[in-house]
Amino acid sequence: MIGKIDWKMAREDVRRFVPSRERENLEHWNRDFFLSLVERMI
Numbered sequence: 001m002i003g004k005i006d007w008k009m010a011r012e013d014v015r016r017f018v019p020s021r022e023r024e025n026l027e028h029w030n031r032d033f034f035l036s037l038v039e040r041m042i
Helices: 007-015 020-028 031-041
Strands: none
Touching: 007 020
8 A cells, every 4th residue: 555655646735734844854755764664563
């Protein structure tokens, strides 16, 4: 599932909900970032 997400579109979809001071963190949103988070959970 994570591999099929269009990360550029996902970032744009949530950008308006993220405070402007935190928006640069959205650049970390990609397949590898989220897979690493999943690895930490299991």
